[in-house]
Amino acid sequence: EAGVTQSPTHLIKTRGQQVTLRCSPISGHTSVYWYQQALGLGLQFLLWYDEGEERNRGNFPPRFSGRQFPNYSSELNVNALELEDSALYLCASSWSSSGSFDEQYFGPGTRLTVT
Amino acid sequence: GEDVEQSLFLSVREGDSSVINCTYTDSSSTYLYWYKQEPGAGLQLLTYIFSNMDMKQDQRLTVLLNKKDKHLSLRIADTQTGDSAIYFCAESGGDDKIIFGKGTRLHILP
Numbered sequence: 001e002a003g004v005t006q007s008p009t010h011l012i013k014t015r016g017q018q019v020t021l022r023c024s025p026i027s028g029h030t031s032v033y034w035y036q037q038a039l040g041l042g043l044q045f046l047l048w049y050d051e052g053e054e055r056n057r058g059n060f061p062p063r064f065s066g067r068q069f070p071n072y073s074s075e076l077n078v079n080a081l082e083l084e085d086s087a088l089y090l091c092a093s094s095w096s097s098s099g100s101f102d103e104q105y106f107g108p109g110t111r112l113t114v115t
Numbered sequence: 116g117e118d119v120e121q122s123l124f125l126s127v128r129e130g131d132s133s134v135i136n137c138t139y140t141d142s143s144s145t146y147l148y149w150y151k152q153e154p155g156a157g158l159q160l161l162t163y164i165f166s167n168m169d170m171k172q173d174q175r176l177t178v179l180l181n182k183k184d185k186h187l188s189l190r191i192a193d194t195q196t197g198d199s200a201i202y203f204c205a206e207s208g209g210d211d212k213i214i215f216g217k218g219t220r221l222h223i224l225p
Contacts, residue, residue, distance in 0.1 A: 033157045043150070043205075043213065045157035056157065092157075 002026070004107035006091050012113045013081050021076040021110045025093030031055075032074040033094070033104060034066060038087040046089075049074055078112075086114045119216035121204050126222045133191040135219045137204030140185065147180060149189045150203040152218070158203065161189070191221075199223045 005024045013019050025032050034046040045058040049068035057064075063079040072093075078085055088111050092104040121137040139147070148163040164171045164178045164187075171178045177190040187206075191198055201218040 035157070037213070043158055043160065045159050048157050058157070058159065 004091055004093050004105050006089075006107040006110050008110060009108065010111045010113075012115065014115055015081055015083060017081050018077065018079045019081060019112060021078075021089050021091075021112070022073065023076070023091030023093075023107060024073045025091075026105055029093035029095055029105070030072055031094045032068055032072065033092040034074070034076050035090040035092065036060075036087045037090055037109070038084070043090070047076065081114045083114050086112060088112075119204055119206055119214050121202075121216040121219050123217065124220050124222065126224055127194050128224045129194060129196060131194055133189075133194045133198065133221055135189045135191075135202050135204075135221065137187040137189075137216055138185055139187065139204070139206045139214070141206055141208065141214065142185070143208045144185075144206040146207050147178075147187050148203075148205040148207075148213070149176075149178065149187075150205060150215075152201045152203065153199075161202075194221075194223060196223050 004026055007022045023032060031050040033048050035043045036046050037043050046060055047066050048056040052068050066074055066076040068074045088109045090109045091107045094104045118140045127133040145166050146163055149161045150158045151161045152158050162173050162176055162178055164180050166182060169180055175192045179188045187204055199221060201220050203218045204216040205213050207213040
């Protein structure tokens with residue numbers, strides 16, 4: 001069974017540009033979580049989608065947004081990129097919205113570098 | 116390999132202090148973290164400590180690090196019902212790899 005997949009694996013953008021990251025959950029999983037992992041800061045919760053709706057978001061500005069499609073895949077959009085947006089962006093999926101962390105399956109991440 | 120261990124459950128009376136303990140094996144750990152996960156929500160970073168620090172305090176939270184024993188603890192003063200959650204200990208060596216414990220479920224007794 002395929003795990004969580006993310007694309008692209010690496011991305012280089014310049015300040016002010018916009019970026020879209022993609023995530024495909026494990027088949028049958030309806031919840032998708034997005035995390036930002038900046039060097040030295042650990043995982044920061046960004047967004048949670050379940051059944052196509054945004055259920056919760058972390059402490060990030062509105063230029064971080066996303067959506068979940070009917071097939072449960074998800075996109076993360078970041079507008080007006082800033083240097084501090086450089087990070088590894090991780091997507092995780094789980095069976096249901098009540099899944100605890102150890103039921104979340106993580107993708108390999110997309111490394112975004114903003115220059 | 117690297118490992119992070121923590122007890123699975125803790126019950127505390129409302130108003131008392133909660134102390135969640137964690138041990139890790141990686142002696143090259145640079146950062147140690149505490150995360151909180153409330154029911155149906157993603158992980159939220161509560162606090163972190165650099166490995167060259169012994170203690171960090173942030174309002175009701177106190178983190179203690181014993182680097183010699185590779186022991187990390189999180190103390191929550193005046194525990195409230197809103198503190199009911201799963202608390203994850205994690206460590207990293209400063210690169211992308213973070214090792215998580217399995218989480219301690221904190222249950223608040225009335």
